[in-house]
Amino acid sequence: MQEVKTQQTRELVIExxxxxxxxxxxxxxxxMDMHVAKGAIYGLIGKNGAGKTTAMKMxxxxxxxxxxxxxxxxxxxxxxxxxxxxxxxxxxxIYKNCTAFENMKRFSMIAGGxxxxxxxxxxxxxxxxxxxxxAGDFSLxxxxxxxxxxxxxxxxxxxxxxxxxxGLDPAGIKEIRDxxxxxxxxxxxxxxxxxxxxxxxxxxxxxxxxxxxGKLVEEISAGELAERCRDGVRVIADxxxxxxxxxxxxxxxxYVIKKKSLLLHEGVDxxxxxxxxxxxxxxxxxxxxxxxNGFEEYFIxxxxx
Amino acid sequence: xxxxxxxxFRRLLRAKSFYICLAIAMIMILISAATNKMLLNIAxxxxxxxxxxxxxxxxxxxxxxxxxxxxxxxxxxxxxxxxFVTEDYTSDTIKNxxxxxFSREEVFFAKYVSTVAATFVFFAVxxxxxxxxxxxxxxxxxxxxxxxxxxxxxxxxxVFAYATIYFTVAVxxxxxxxxxxxxxxxxxxxxxxxxxxxxxxxxxxxxxTDYWLDGRLSILQQANVAGKELLIGFVVSGVxxxxxxxxxxxxxxxxxx
Numbered sequence: 001m002q003e004v005k006t007q008q009t010r011e012l013v014i015e016x017x018x019x020x021x022x023x024x025x026x027x028x029x030x031x032m033d034m035h036v037a038k039g040a041i042y043g044l045i046g047k048n049g050a051g052k053t054t055a056m057k058m059x060x061x062x063x064x065x066x067x068x069x070x071x072x073x074x075x076x077x078x079x080x081x082x083x084x085x086x087x088x089x090x091x092x093x094i095y096k097n098c099t100a101f102e103n104m105k106r107f108s109m110i111a112g113g114x115x116x117x118x119x120x121x122x123x124x125x126x127x128x129x130x131x132x133x134x135a136g137d138f139s140l141x142x143x144x145x146x147x148x149x150x151x152x153x154x155x156x157x158x159x160x161x162x163x164x165x166x167g168l169d170p171a172g173i174k175e176i177r178d179x180x181x182x183x184x185x186x187x188x189x190x191x192x193x194x195x196x197x198x199x200x201x202x203x204x205x206x207x208x209x210x211x212x213x214g215k216l217v218e219e220i221s222a223g224e225l226a227e228r229c230r231d232g233v234r235v236i237a238d239x240x241x242x243x244x245x246x247x248x249x250x251x252x253x254x255y256v257i258k259k260k261s262l263l264l265h266e267g268v269d270x271x272x273x274x275x276x277x278x279x280x281x282x283x284x285x286x287x288x289x290x291x292x293n294g295f296e297e298y299f300i301x302x303x304x305x
Numbered sequence: 306x307x308x309x310x311x312x313x314f315r316r317l318l319r320a321k322s323f324y325i326c327l328a329i330a331m332i333m334i335l336i337s338a339a340t341n342k343m344l345l346n347i348a349x350x351x352x353x354x355x356x357x358x359x360x361x362x363x364x365x366x367x368x369x370x371x372x373x374x375x376x377x378x379x380x381x382x383x384x385x386x387x388x389f390v391t392e393d394y395t396s397d398t399i400k401n402x403x404x405x406x407f408s409r410e411e412v413f414f415a416k417y418v419s420t421v422a423a424t425f426v427f428f429a430v431x432x433x434x435x436x437x438x439x440x441x442x443x444x445x446x447x448x449x450x451x452x453x454x455x456x457x458x459x460x461x462x463x464v465f466a467y468a469t470i471y472f473t474v475a476v477x478x479x480x481x482x483x484x485x486x487x488x489x490x491x492x493x494x495x496x497x498x499x500x501x502x503x504x505x506x507x508x509x510x511x512x513x514t515d516y517w518l519d520g521r522l523s524i525l526q527q528a529n530v531a532g533k534e535l536l537i538g539f540v541v542s543g544v545x546x547x548x549x550x551x552x553x554x555x556x557x558x559x560x561x562x
Contacts, residue, residue: 057400060400060403060404061403061404061406062400062403062404063561064561078406079406079408080406081406082404082405082406083405083406085404085405087400087401087404089400089404090397090400091397093396093397093398093399093400093401094396094398095392095396095398096396097321098319102319105315106312106315106316107312107401109308109311109312109315110308110309110312110401110402110405110407111405150401160404
């Protein structure tokens, strides 16, 4: 059953209602109800082609929605509210034949920011010393940093970042993570971030939205997620179907069979009893151990893989 | 909107292609004037006179000024405007603009204003350069003839109409190479089709090419332009400009890029 938890008690900076996007041969986003609370770091998770980027583009007005509504900062006057948003969608949109400063200068004309602020932002993302090098000659990571610097122009209250750590080396990833946490902690900037790197997202996100085939299947806070990603008992045996039947008969019903193992989401403190139960009923158990259920498995399960 | 115009004008003034294309347009005028001078020298020779008995009239500053909007200027404009207008689409910087709350209509308008400004600079600089080259190379300012100023305005409007067509092609196609190709080849094909139409209707009274920008330019560049021809020039250019602009506006509004 699909579960969508709303966060109506918190002030929302993004709220979508039945937001949909239909391309000629695909329903890319299907009646999405998204709720991003003020001050949150909202991780939008989904496999490739799930509709993450399309949803972000509709929120930002880069592409029009087929149907549904978007409210930003509690207002439907999207034109004025979008001036409060910084964004980095897909590849950074930069003028390749211009320097980093000139790129920033151009976008500062529509987003705001003085020359001093531009220099400060460039230094902040580690591009303070690139001089007259053209952006087209930058490495992928440098382009990404420039894209992030552009998104920070005008002191936005909300940052929409689509795969912001793509192409960055481990040090760069940490810098961006620290930057996000700093902006969120010190300035109260809200983030909507999509990423394939669940571990990285897990280090910063306060809320998650799980999107699958265009449908937002779940919104969940980091706290709730931690609760759900509780430990379990993994069983590897010769006959998993038989093991499952025995467990069910004895009241253990919260389990999944995946590949060559069975993961029981209960009875963590009764692993010895479970082992005895299976062996006594003729199941040959080769491995049985308490398994820590990580974010990744939870998301994979929710994405129906 | 003001911010968007500032961005477009900064892009324009910092575009290398703007200065390169402008320089090429001026070089083309110089080459054309130099070629004319050489031909004139040949035509003035005794051998040529004996052979052909022709009298070649030397260009003047005025005649060169009126011929500024030659095919080379419009072709160079087609190339520059295609590069300039499509840049935001090919580099994907347009999403940064839309994401700041600007509508497609505002972006279209800002780009069109900068296109018109660039076209005016091209026309003004090349006109002045042509005039100066005419005086420097041929030594004569020449006779202003009838309706010089109105015909210059009509020529300018025709150039704006061409620029609007190139702009519309670039805004709709959004790819530099294809926009350049269509902007250059399209008008040539249209002129050929109109010539074909002329042959088909075989009428002495109607010349279809006179109702297309190319044909109008040829008439407007002549020494003395009659009032009726001026009026047709303004109408043809005005209709072409409005039609191209409207088509571009509607297609751009419907576009999702």
